[in-house]
Amino acid sequence: MKRTLSIFITLLFPLGAFAQEQKSFWDDPINSPMLPLYLVTTFVFIVIILVGAVALYLIKVLNMLTEQAEKERAQKLGVVYVPRPNWWSRFSQKMNASVPVEQEKDIELHHSYDGIKELDNHLPPWWKWLFYGTIGWSVVYLVVYHFSATLPLQLQEYENEVAVAEEQARIFKASQPQEAIDENQLVFAKDAAIIEKGKSVFMNNNCASCHRNDGGGNTIGPNLTDEYWLHGGDVKQVFLTVKNGVVEKGMPAWGKVLSPQDVRDVTFFILSLQGSNPANAKAPQGELFKQKAIASDTTNAQASL
Ligand code: HEC
Structure with a gap:
């Protein structure tokens, strides 16, 4: 039931489902669809408690009357009135089956160590x-x-x-919504929203563990911020390197893990790092590739392919 409900909610709010907490009853109790159910449940509980209390009271009165009657009968017959043990003490005696102190002599084992004796008690x-x-x-x-x-x-x-x-x-x-992404049509733009998404793809997929948080490169992965590229620095080439990887050199093929959109986003993020010059970056590797058009136009730059 809970499962169906959460799938249902996921379908209803595809964008917010994972980001937002589900609204709880106390956020708006008056308008909550669960209100009638909760009210009826509370009412039923209260009724049950009241009925129980009345029943207990009746039993008590009944007990008092029987006790009274027994006392009178004992008086008539001229015998001493011995109160009958109540339900609870009979029950607990049955559960514990403990031997009263006066009868302990009967279950004493016949040995004594320096005056210490043992009783043959059974497990309760x-x-x-x-x-x-x-x-x-x-x-x-x-x-x-x-x-x-x-x-x-x-x-x-x-x-x-x-x-x-x-x-x-x-x-x-x-x-x-899935955009079809064709790397041949891909044009790099300094689109802040895409670059921001690409950054989270970069941080969430261990790219940083081989290329460093700032893309400056480390002993494993090359520097992604300079103008030198092993596999070409135009947007299509970077896209394809990320998608297909360079498996024999230790760069995984991310196309198997990431959606085409994610690959596009992270590609844009990498290209946005061009010229960021992080400290202690790895020495350039590969060939020089100038992103001419990007360098000159910062608002809506397009790489000429
Ligand atoms: C396990 C380590 C590792 C991880 C994780 C990794 N890379 Fe790489 N990456 C490499 C290596 C090694 C190379 C260099 C390949 C070569 O020598 O041909 C490389 C090369 C690249 C290149 C090409 C650089 C050039 O100079 O042409 C890009 C772009 C790239 N990686 C992006 C990414 C992205 C994006 C991610 C995360 C989605 C990522 N890498 C994750 C190891 C890694």
Whole structure:
């Protein structure tokens, strides 16, 4: 039910579903669709409590009357009135089956160590029943979880939940508008929104672990901020390097993991780093590539291919 509901909500608000918290009842109790249900539940609870209280009171009165009657009968018969133990004390005596102090002599074991004696007490019934209960439960558990596999074990349960989450993520992704991206038509623009998205792709996909947070490069990955490129520095070439990787040199093929949009965004982010000159950047590798048009036009620059 909860699952269906959350999928439903995800479908209703495809953009906000992961970013926003779901509205809780207390945000706006009066207009909440759950209000009638909660009110009825509360009312039913109150009625149950009241009925219970009245029932208890009646039982008490009834007990008082029986006690009174028994007392009178004992007086008539001329015997001493002994109050009957109530339900609770009979129950607890049955559960504990403890031997009263006066009868301890009967269960004394016949040995004494320096005056210390031992009583032959049995385990209290409540303990024994609990123990038998666990034995019964272990049989049920074995059958249900291991022989018939009716219910999932922890690992299976985990895998089921992951599968549900992946399905939700798939639905969410599918509901996002997808632009078809053709690298031959791609034109670099200093679009702040795309570059910002590209930055989060860069930070969230370990690009930084091989190319450094600022793209300056480290012992593994080359410097992405200079004008020297191993695989070409125009937007199409960078796009293709990111998409297909240079697997034999240790640069993964990101096209398998990232959507075409993500590859485009991160490509734009990388190109936006041109000339940022981070401190201690890696020495240039590859060939010089001048992004002429970008350097001259900063508002809506386009790389001439
Ligand atoms: C496991 C390390 C590693 C990761 C992670 C990694 N790269 Fe690379 N990257 C490399 C290596 C190594 C090269 C150089 C390949 C070569 O020598 O041909 C490279 C090259 C590149 C190039 C080409 C640079 C040039 O000079 O032509 C680009 C662009 C690039 N990476 C972008 C990315 C992006 C974007 C990401 C994240 C989505 C990323 N890399 C993640 C290791 C990595």
